[in-house]
Amino acid sequence: MSPSQNIPIGAAPAPLLPPSDPTAAVSIRGLCKRFESKLAVNGLSLDIPVGSFYGLVGPNGAGKTTTLNMATGLLLPDAGSVSVMGRDVWSDVNRAKRSIGVMPQAGQVFDRLTGLQLLVYSGMLRGMKRAEAVARAKDLLAAFDLVDAADRMVSDYSSGMGKKICLASAMIHSPRLLVLDEPFESVDPVSSANLKDILAEYVSTGGTVIVSSHVMALVERMCTHVAVINDGHVLADGTVAEVAAGEDLEDRFLDLVGGRHAAARIDWLNGGADPTGPAGLGHDVRPAEGDGPTGEGLDPAGIRSPGGLNGSQGSDPGDGAGAR
Amino acid sequence: MSEILTIARLRWALTFATVKRSSWQLVGATIAVILALQAVAGSWFLAVTEGEGLDRTSAADVRVTMVCALAALSVTVIMFQLMVIGEGSTLSPRRFVLFGIPDRRLQAGLMVAGLVGLPAICALICFLALAFLCRGLGPVVVIVSILAAPVAVLTMMSLSKAVLSLATSLASSQRAQNALYLVVFILFMLICSLPQTISPAADAGTLSVAQVRPFADILAFTPLAAAFQLPFDAANGDWAFLLLRLLILALTCWFCFAISTWCLRHLRLSEGRTGARNKAHGLGVFTRMPDSPSGAISARLVIYLRRDPRQLLYFLLPVIFLVVFGIQGRGLPGLAWQGVFLGALFLCMYTANNLAYDGPGIRMQVMAGLPGKADRKGRVRVYLWIMSTYMIVECFVAAFISDYWWGGRHLAYALVIACVVEGVLMAGIGLAQVLSCLLIYPVAPIDKPFSSPQGRAMAQGFFPFVQLLGNILVVLPTIIAFFALDGTGAGGRPEWLLAPIALVNGLAVLALGVNWGGRILDRRQLAIVAILDRYASL
Numbered sequence: 001m002s003p004s005q006n007i008p009i010g011a012a013p014a015p016l017l018p019p020s021d022p023t024a025a026v027s028i029r030g031l032c033k034r035f036e037s038k039l040a041v042n043g044l045s046l047d048i049p050v051g052s053f054y055g056l057v058g059p060n061g062a063g064k065t066t067t068l069n070m071a072t073g074l075l076l077p078d079a080g081s082v083s084v085m086g087r088d089v090w091s092d093v094n095r096a097k098r099s100i101g102v103m104p105q106a107g108q109v110f111d112r113l114t115g116l117q118l119l120v121y122s123g124m125l126r127g128m129k130r131a132e133a134v135a136r137a138k139d140l141l142a143a144f145d146l147v148d149a150a151d152r153m154v155s156d157y158s159s160g161m162g163k164k165i166c167l168a169s170a171m172i173h174s175p176r177l178l179v180l181d182e183p184f185e186s187v188d189p190v191s192s193a194n195l196k197d198i199l200a201e202y203v204s205t206g207g208t209v210i211v212s213s214h215v216m217a218l219v220e221r222m223c224t225h226v227a228v229i230n231d232g233h234v235l236a237d238g239t240v241a242e243v244a245a246g247e248d249l250e251d252r253f254l255d256l257v258g259g260r261h262a263a264a265r266i267d268w269l270n271g272g273a274d275p276t277g278p279a280g281l282g283h284d285v286r287p288a289e290g291d292g293p294t295g296e297g298l299d300p301a302g303i304r305s306p307g308g309l310n311g312s313q314g315s316d317p318g319d320g321a322g323a324r
Numbered sequence: 325m326s327e328i329l330t331i332a333r334l335r336w337a338l339t340f341a342t343v344k345r346s347s348w349q350l351v352g353a354t355i356a357v358i359l360a361l362q363a364v365a366g367s368w369f370l371a372v373t374e375g376e377g378l379d380r381t382s383a384a385d386v387r388v389t390m391v392c393a394l395a396a397l398s399v400t401v402i403m404f405q406l407m408v409i410g411e412g413s414t415l416s417p418r419r420f421v422l423f424g425i426p427d428r429r430l431q432a433g434l435m436v437a438g439l440v441g442l443p444a445i446c447a448l449i450c451f452l453a454l455a456f457l458c459r460g461l462g463p464v465v466v467i468v469s470i471l472a473a474p475v476a477v478l479t480m481m482s483l484s485k486a487v488l489s490l491a492t493s494l495a496s497s498q499r500a501q502n503a504l505y506l507v508v509f510i511l512f513m514l515i516c517s518l519p520q521t522i523s524p525a526a527d528a529g530t531l532s533v534a535q536v537r538p539f540a541d542i543l544a545f546t547p548l549a550a551a552f553q554l555p556f557d558a559a560n561g562d563w564a565f566l567l568l569r570l571l572i573l574a575l576t577c578w579f580c581f582a583i584s585t586w587c588l589r590h591l592r593l594s595e596g597r598t599g600a601r602n603k604a605h606g607l608g609v610f611t612r613m614p615d616s617p618s619g620a621i622s623a624r625l626v627i628y629l630r631r632d633p634r635q636l637l638y639f640l641l642p643v644i645f646l647v648v649f650g651i652q653g654r655g656l657p658g659l660a661w662q663g664v665f666l667g668a669l670f671l672c673m674y675t676a677n678n679l680a681y682d683g684p685g686i687r688m689q690v691m692a693g694l695p696g697k698a699d700r701k702g703r704v705r706v707y708l709w710i711m712s713t714y715m716i717v718e719c720f721v722a723a724f725i726s727d728y729w730w731g732g733r734h735l736a737y738a739l740v741i742a743c744v745v746e747g748v749l750m751a752g753i754g755l756a757q758v759l760s761c762l763l764i765y766p767v768a769p770i771d772k773p774f775s776s777p778q779g780r781a782m783a784q785g786f787f788p789f790v791q792l793l794g795n796i797l798v799v800l801p802t803i804i805a806f807f808a809l810d811g812t813g814a815g816g817r818p819e820w821l822l823a824p825i826a827l828v829n830g831l832a833v834l835a836l837g838v839n840w841g842g843r844i845l846d847r848r849q850l851a852i853v854a855i856l857d858r859y860a861s862l
Contacts, residue, residue, distance in 0.1 A: 074690065076850055094693035102691045107860065110624055110685040112631045112770070114604050124620035125692035130610065151605055169688070
């Protein structure tokens with residue numbers, strides 16, 4: 001799959017974007033959003049295939065959450081279009097929301113309700129009849145191992161249980177598209193494995209899952225497709241294999257987003273190794289000769305910088321800090 | 325020392341940052357500054373006028389007034405801090421726990437931050453202005469007054485911080501906190517009505533200096549009012565008493581500081597609330613509401629009304645008003661009905677900020693694509709059902725208290741008043757369905773009802789009055805009818821007509837409110853979510 005067409009804002013005569021793909025689960029064209037002076041999403045375009053488990057990855061502040069909010073009708077874009085299952089989201093947003101399940105964050109639910117009440121509430125809000133909502137809620141509670149906690153207030157749940165009930169509330173109306181923001185954070189490995197099985201089953205029946213995550217190992221293991229986002233636009237997208245291009249996905253991600261640099265050695269940050277006094281109290285803790293990572297020296301501020309102090313290229317075998 | 329100054333600077337940095345975020349906060353801040361300037365101007369005017377020709381003879385009465393006024397102000401500040409202003413959540417000690425600041429230094433920083441806030445600065449300037457009142461008693465007395473001003477502010481601040489720290493530390497479980505919050509609120513309301521209760525309305529509600537002199541003499545030895553007694557001790561040459569009172573004030577400040585520091589330590593070491601886990605069996609009230617999206621909203625609202633002390637206390641207000649006005653109305657039995665009307669208006673004021681109490685949870689219904697009208701219907705169903713029943717019971721009680729119960733013309737009049745109250749209530753709830761989508765001010769989080777989001781005090785002082793004034797406007801047809809029919813019935817016109825007019829007025833505004841409120845909610849739902857997310861981060 002070829003890289004998506006990305007048109008930065010302010011660029012002179014931008015080429016026309018291809019029309020939205022009506023066969024895609026989500027088709028985004030030229031999405032833009034500005035918050036005061038910050039351009040959070042900058043002409044982002046993306047197609048998410050139906051039946052895919054799609055990972056959206058990027059550094060903090062890349063625009064992932066903003067993009068997902070705009071795609072799910074929770075944030076009005078400044079420009080661009082989003083269609084879900086071939087229908088423009090913003091022309092009838094309430095209708096679009098019926099086929100989308102967005103997982104709320106822990107602080108975005110009514111946590112004074114019990115687990116059962118929260119799920120039934122979530123279902124009834126979407127027009128489900130109470131009996132059906134109750135039946136589905138019980139199924140979900142069993143699937144997520146929350147049966148014993150069904151009658152407890154959500155505010156008394158652990159953070160992992162809270163994540164599960166939030167995910168369940170996004171699934172109760174059987175949406176065709178699930179949007180999950182960091183779903184496995186704080187979830188124990190056993191529950192995490194159960195959730196992955198449920199999501200894999202959901203995808204195998206034709207559902208589409210979009211996951212925003214920082215955990216590359218998870219994305220690599222679970223996702224069929226991935227998009228790397230930075231500075232509000234897509235750097236690469238496609239199947240996991242296509243984006244990884246033969247490398248480890250995390251390494252490829254780091255290559256794409258950049259920003260990686262050699263560890264800065266801060267003079268006073270020595271973990272108390274200086275026997276003559278506490279660190280950070282005006283004691284210059286110079287490393288022993290030959291100590292320190294390759295090619296680094298000290299600048300006048302006492303912070304090491306590339307270039308070397310006196311051209312020394314040696315490294316202390318015991319110093320693991322510069323090993324990467 | 326640097327941490328203390330940094331925390332003090334932090335307070336103003338946060339205040340300015342909050343004001344910059346929202347034009348409404350700026351409006352509230354401007355109003356607060358204007359009110360502060362008015363208070364200062366009023367104090368100066370009082371000092372100039374009342375100090376004219378003040379001598380040792382007339383100073384005795386002035387002393388009583390000032391001592392009682394300071395005591396009342398001190399109690400009000402403490403209670404107000406607990407309920408409305410509270411412990412600023414932005415400067416909550418929990419926020420500083422990672423920095424490892426010693427408890428004493430942290431408490432000192434929080435104290436200094438409180439002292440450099442607008443209310444404390446305003447109080448200091450007002451008290452300094454009042455020092456001019458004693459100019460007729462000699463320069464020494466004026467100097468003592470000037471020195472007593474910061475002592476009074478420091479004592480009030482110390483007392484309120486100590487009480488607040490104790491309340492939040494010792495009420496360890498959620499239930500205990502909720503109960504404490506409600507008890508404090510009731511106490512506050514009863515204390516506020518004490519003067520009128522002592523001197524009932526039939527006596528024109530005035531208290532003579534002679535009546536309160538014994539109280540003033542006692543209060544002058546308490547930290548609540550000792551600071552304002554100091555100048556008069558100097559005027560009388562009672563230096564021993566002056567020193568004694570200074571000692572009382574110093575010990576009070578030290579003791580309060582020690583308590584607050586202890587509470588900081590207690591909070592830090594016993595973090596994590598313990599208490600019985602809250603359980604409910606099955607769906608509860610969900611089964612008793614209509615099987616529809618609006619029914620889900622109603623069920624959720626009822627559950628929250630039971631578990632949310634912030635909302636629960638508003639439902640205590642009508643009872644408190646009825647009791648207070650009933651007691652005050654000795655000799656004027658009809659006064660009890662004022663309590664009923666006031667209760668209805670305050671219930672409507674609460675409903676005008678209903679979305680703020682939902683907080684970020686409102687996102688669930690936005691994600692679900694719930695139509696705004698369904699939300700408004702769901703809420704109105706609950707408000708109307710609970711509040712109407714409540715008001716009808718209140719009317720019965722008021723009729724009993726006011727002797728309108730015993731039949732005849734008075735009973736008919738009581739029924740008319742009850743219908744008018746219901747009409748006012750319905751109109752207020754209808755108006756609230758519109759205003760709650762437009763004017764939202766931050767409220768304390770549900771698990772910290774004592775806390776105060778930054779900037780809440782300013783908005784909370786202004787927005788409810790919009791509902792109050794609006795409520796009067798939307799019942800204009802009823803008001804006009806009252807005067808046209810000469811509501812007392814003395815003109816021989818059929819005042820019973822007021823009842824259907826009021827009910828129709830109320831129903832019409834209610835229906836319009838649900839309709840328009842629903843449309844406004846649909847259009848503004850994303851903005852409302854953003855506002856509530858922002859308030860949650862305060």
